[in-house]
Amino acid sequence: MQPINQFTGVVCPLNRTNIDTDQIIPKQFLKRIERQGFGQFVFYNWRFDEEGNKREDFIMNKPQYEGAEILVAGENFGCGSSREHAPWALLDYGFRIIIAPSYADIFYNNSVKNGILALKLTEEEVAVVMERSKEEGYRLHVDLEKQSVNDENGFVAHFDIDPYWKKMLLNGWDEISVTLTEEDYIRQYEEKVYGQQYS
């Protein structure tokens, strides 16, 4: 995955709570066997009507949010299905950063593993960003190393992140390669529990 540290981008506000992964990527698009190409289907039923025409009133379809790379949303973002197609679709559409007060556990893991920084701000801070991002061209600067977010008009917020995930994101590490360095421990465990080794 792509490492991420300093990032600046246009912010798109999606002011809803409990946005589930069925909305992020509806089931009719889960049949593909590739990892790429899901961006065109992100939030499909909100972006397009039954005939496949753009819904002009949906926020992501407004010209000012074209090319937005930071998505801000309400609490419990990514709840429901474990489909990793959700972060694949968000990333492929262009979102590298998500900001919300909280995330569903599986979605959070899936995002980190694809190099998406899903960062948590307080409800109050999220409300400020929601409000300010109504303005055309509103951008945020994110610094993962310093764990901070700021805009050009004095908004500054700190965010917490697990040090392990931080390291993975900063380095863009492939987790399987990391785990294979634990081979001795895995063998010992297998010897103890299963009476043989499987490597």
Place this chain on the structure above:
Amino acid sequence: MTKKNVIEKIWENHVVNRTEGKPDLLYIDLHLVHEVTSPQAFEGLRISGRRVRRPDLTYATMDHNVPTIDRHIINDQVSKKQIETLEQNCREFGIELADIDHPDQGIVHVIGPQLGLTQPGKTIVCGDSHTSTHGAFGALAFGIGTSEVEHVLATQTIWQQRPKTLQIKVNGKLGFGVQSKDIILAIIAKFGVNAGTGYIMEYTGEAIRDLTMEQRMTICNMSIEAGARAGLISPDQTTVEYLRGRRYAPQGEEFEAAAAKWLALATDEGAAYDKTLEIDATEIEPQMTWGTNPSMGSGISGTVPSPDQFEREADKESVRLALDYMGLEAGTKLTDIPVDFVFIGSCTNSRLSDLRAAAEVAKGRKVQGNVTAIVVPGSQTVKQQAEAEGIDKIFMEAGFEWRDSGCSMCLAMNDDVVPAGKRCASTSNRNFEGRQGNGARTHLVSPTMAAAAAVTGHFTDVRELSSVNL
């Protein structure tokens, strides 16, 4: 000796390595695989030249995409390709597969327990959020994404932060005609869809102990709908008796030894949790949802709420959007809401006892003329067992369609779709927008409540139907 809960005991038994500043590396005892979330994982293995470390601990089936009628005609070429890809991957990597023709085929969370693959004390993962179902056995079972599927295939391990533990205590006994589905819907309605986020839950209390294994599975299945990746019930004699004689369970003397170990995993008397929530079973009535997430529901005697009844601005807005999508007016009595479709099935409620209970309601009655009602058994084995008892005939005589097994209308990835604007009483687990079809309106209920809606044409308190043996 420190008193531990079942979650802590299983966790400690599976730590491969623990290092400061990192999650724990856990060993996985059973990896269940299906066609939708695995193709990219196998492709990743191929690209990196990796193999599957423990094919003997991996078991695959196809359930999400499969037709439940005309089994072999898959018109959708993309679906067909996904199913063929699973067959190829299982052949290439040496994984046992219950394919569409296999007598063991079924919904992955129905067949794991049925075959005895699911056992107390195991760590179980699957690229599906309803893996929490297996927690009913006192197994640590949770859904994972495709990157994690690939990771487990390659290493048989997974990195996991030690979670906090949450006890959900269900006190007292269930009332007449109330099902286990009503317990979990009531829990989610009361505590919300993110009550369990960051936690692993354990369900305790008299009402839980009284449940059969199949009823316990319904509860644990929807743990994810309360935000928890996993929800467990401590193993007891009910668990042991369910597993006795199952194909992949230990046999003979080995079984007795295993059973003793399983029972020892139960939460110690007086063990602590990070948090405890309690609910009174005696106050739970048959439930149904009216909105677009599983917490938007209430007892059947209730009415559709108004957005103004909610305090937080965000909740008001969610309810407003939900009522708009669902085409409902605040103040409408739930029993006045009509139905167009009825779906009895899914990994939540498609086991033999679910079908028996629904058939008891359907017996001697007729599905209302404007209602399409389908029954989709959770596995081909369940289907066969139900047919041996004549349950299929009861349903068909009442006007229900009797199908082959699969996930079907729970997520409508195959052709079992609810049309836009139509209203469905569904025994599944998610009432999200578009879940059962673009524009479809889902109301979650128990199997008996679904059957009652089918035969009356609107939502009905099943306890009020005459001469039903509930």
